[in-house]
Amino acid sequence: MIKTPKLVMIPGPTPVVRSIQDQMARETVAFGDAGFVADFKEVVADLKSMWRCDGEAFVIAGSGTLAMEMAVANVTKRGDSVLICSHGFFGDRFIDMCKNKGLDVDTLKAEWGTVYTPEQMDAALSAKKYAAVTVTHVDTSTGVVVPLKAICDMMKKKHPDVMLIVDAVAAAAGAESWMDWGIDVLLTCSQKAFGVAPGLAILWASKQAVEKRRSLGTIPESYADFERWIPIMNDPSKYWGTPPVNMIWALKESVRIIKEEGLDERYARHIRQAGYFVAGMEALGFRTAASKELRAPTLTIFFYPEGSGLEDAAFRAKLAEEGVQSAGCLAGFAGKGFRLGHMGNIDKHILVGAMAAVERACLKCGYKIEPGKGLGALQAGLAKE
Structure with a gap:
């Protein structure tokens, strides 16, 4: 294998x-x-x-x-x-x-x-x-x-x-x-x-x-x-x-x-691509810890959907098996979601690969999603680039 x-x-x-x-x-x-x-x-x-x-x-x-x-x-x-x-x-x-x-x-x-x-x-x-x-x-x-x-x-x-x-x-x-x-x-x-x-x-x-x-x-x-x-x-x-x-x-x-x-474009790209990825995660039922106007362009905390049955440690372990290393939340947010970075020289291929891995991890952990729904929302944004 x-x-x-x-x-x-x-x-x-x-x-x-x-x-x-x-x-x-x-x-x-x-x-x-x-x-x-x-x-x-x-x-x-x-x-x-x-x-x-x-x-x-x-x-x-x-x-x-x-x-x-x-x-x-x-x-x-x-x-x-x-x-x-x-x-x-x-x-x-x-x-x-x-x-x-x-x-x-x-x-x-x-x-x-x-x-x-x-x-x-x-x-x-x-x-x-x-x-x-x-x-x-x-x-x-x-x-x-x-x-x-x-x-x-x-x-x-x-x-x-x-x-x-x-x-x-x-x-x-x-x-x-x-x-x-x-x-x-x-x-x-x-x-x-x-x-x-x-x-x-x-x-x-x-x-x-x-x-x-x-x-x-x-x-x-x-x-x-x-x-x-x-x-x-x-x-x-x-x-x-x-x-x-x-x-x-x-x-x-x-x-x-x-x-x-160019720094101006780099800043703008971080904002755009963060928004596209959030849209994909929201399509899967995840929500962000920060409201839209306060969301950082460099990383996002995604809370697990209510009723999804997703357990933090098990989900992040499965996500790692599927190819994405994420981070656990800290203090009062611990166990409620996971932290995902999307900064630096991350490109479209990495973002698409990460979203696909999230979808596979959800399915393998028993959370019933429509395969490709998150990817579709992400791709709709990336297609504008």
Whole structure:
């Protein structure tokens, strides 16, 4: 029997296309190699210009979690007050990070599946002097996207001196964001919408954020310190920590793919294709955790149809057998549905294959659907592309 290869459809890592894989498989060179230095410098310059950053861009070995800590470390000092705005599990992760740094933490939380408003943020920020506020653009535990542009507009108008930190781990290169909206620190990692394997922390800092870091003097952090990395980002021939040579080549290829598609089209494609896939799943009786206006373009949480008899662990195991690796839900959503990523370099073939696998898994788990109904709805959308 031929073994069915699995499509990685979790909220990250995401599928890595062959041209990116090829860069990871190149013969590694010295990090001081002139060709590599030029490639690294080009990647950093592209990231700065593409995201319209007037400050600095950073690409370092690490995870999205490191990028989160790096963001907080460089714009706050012990005793500062920070407002953490959270609509899910990953927004909450900022709480311990900030408390461990000795920050005074307040939270603005939204019920899972919903989001706080810019007006609620304004009210919270007006009640106290804050050094920074954190926002999670897309939280993969809820599948909700925040109204980032409206939040940025409010912050520029009402609270321009408060550092705006945006966790875009599950959003950057898949959901629209630009540094010149008024974001001070934007952070992500390589394995989500950039479509590269795990291993890189990616971060943008505005000119205002860079100046804030310099005003702090010496900070306790070392590896996460902007001041340690800025000289290397500006001249990669210098040394602070060994750069992950092959991963940076892989990111360079990812950036080339993104530039070829264009960021505006990439954002639009994510929205369109997410909508097509949701339509197919709804045709099968599934519903989404987030309402239509709050659905993230990079992943979706699908709740099992009432009366379907589908049991979470058994369904996801069968779905994996049929060729799609999905993710379970977290906390209060656990067991009610599953999380499916559709970000990065996922194409029509992958989406069609994923929907077909969902249909087969439903049938094999005893949920009586009309075969091809979900595929038909998905294909009707994809045919417009």
